[in-house]
Amino acid sequence: MSNTPVIAAVDGSEHSLRALEWARKEAVRHDCGLLVAHVLPDHAQLYAGRRASLHDASEPQEIPDPVRDWVRSLLGADGPGLPEGVAYEALEGSVPEALRVIGSRARMLVMGSRGRGGFASLLLGSSSRAVASTAACPVVVVPHAERGAADTDADADADADAEQSAGRVVVGLHAAETPEDVLTFAFTEAAVRGTTVQVVSAYAIPPSPTLVIDSPFAVIPPEGLADEGDGVPAEREMLRSQTERLAPLRERFPDVPVEQAAVPGDPAGRLVIASRAAALVVVGRHHPRRTAMSLAIGSVAHAVLHHAHGPVAVVPTLKDDV
Template sequence: MLSPERVVVGYDGSAESALAVRWAARHAALLDCELQVVHCSLWPLLTKNLGPVKGIAGSGLQHQARDTLDKGTAEALSAAPRVRLRRSLLYGLPADHLRRTADGARMLVLGSRGIGGFMGLLVGSVGLELAATASCPVAVIRFDQNPDGRIVVGIDSSGSAGALSIACALASATGADLMIIHVIRPHGGRSNEAGCGQAAARRLLHTAAHDAHALAPEAVISQNFAQDTSVPRALLNASRGAALIVVGGKGRGLLRGTIGSTAHAVLHHATRPVLIARQLKPGVTAGNEKTKAAAVGLPGLLSLTAEAPGPHC
């Protein structure tokens, strides 16, 4: 039986996915979670000849898939030797497998180029699809240059409770400082209207900081109120030198921008790990979203077999 206290990470043998596995292993160990390393082999979609070549030991596509999973496991243990580990070798396209495997997990971790080699070359394919449809937070690891830096969490006018909650959990686990940032665009109207927006923003930040102190009482928590014509730019500027930037995501589905334009831009332009904590609408599940994906004509994903508005003044 799968534990909900899991961090799931996809590994395809690439350098990007190796970085993701090491990041996931360290954070799973710090969060006292089980780490599930998943490799999805595409070969059964392309050929039935998976067995070894006659007379050549250790050959064959089946062996290659198992060897790739072994390498992913080794990457995880190199970063966190004592992490509780589960391995899964799955056959078929990766997005559906990873979405279902990560259902109810603490988070899903991906490399910046996605999972599946040539079928996931860019953030915007498998990575964006899962950021938009997974039922748990999704971390995309492009670089990991400041592992001891602070955690930056951007909140919108709703307070972004999901993003704030996981940012606090990670701050507590890692001992990192936590910066909470809320960005408003400069007001083009009368000065009293601008003052009203700033006052509301500061109240929002004060409430979020109060909640964060309750969730992460030992963390050093700061507030950052910013004004910028570009919300993503302000978030990216605030995250310089950070270990991680956490943003909420709105919307659902697989089309461009369905995680929200801010989360989409940050995901594509950040030079540090990004965690998307998407807000599911009431009654919406990852399964609902898969159905919607089929309805708009996106290709089905084959699973062959599996191993074990703001506040007012």
């Protein structure tokens, strides 16, 4: 078993429950431990500070933490402990900073799209956005149930577990700019799931009355990239750039099937469309021209986090680590 855990950030909300379930399955896939982290609310942190400053022996030694009991019951723990391979840690400080610090030792950090106290109209909470913008490890944001079902008919709803195991991993690629860390993460996730990587690149074209932006895009295998064909020049050049950029990944992950898609339109919009049938969408965090200390998340990652219909992994590059 790997010593680098998957961390699930929880607060007792329904949104964090979905994140916990996703993280637990991810830990099994990677044969690693699961660390469940809860940032204590302000009143609990004040209590802990009072107890420490007064050194009052009559005060309970353990800080009340109902979320810990909630986690134990959800994971089916017997007795006071947690199941084997699962640990729990109560954190102090602000939510973004506490999770950023603990994420420095994680394989990935998984959290819900919004937690307790968030406005119902918000698709992405401020804490989720801040952690995805600053953590040194990949951050997976699992959307709330309403988002996943927003644009699908009831008859088309699929079982969530089947979708997670069978759906492809989608990664956005700008052949000249996407860091290697992003592609490696996507291929690794596809490998542990036994599924396909779909690589999506978007190109701008002049507006046309016949272009339907929301139409399904074509997926072309590498062997289909012959010198002749009906594809527009921008599409064919992008597919060739993809093929060249993906060659080292194909060698490293020979058992992972790859689909390539070069599509017209906005990159974020195309990734959101692809997210409807994906187990996971992978995006890079920062625009490559930003400095390593920049806290602003890239525009594509920001848009996908707000609108995707399934889990989104935001992957930093090594130069972003602080």
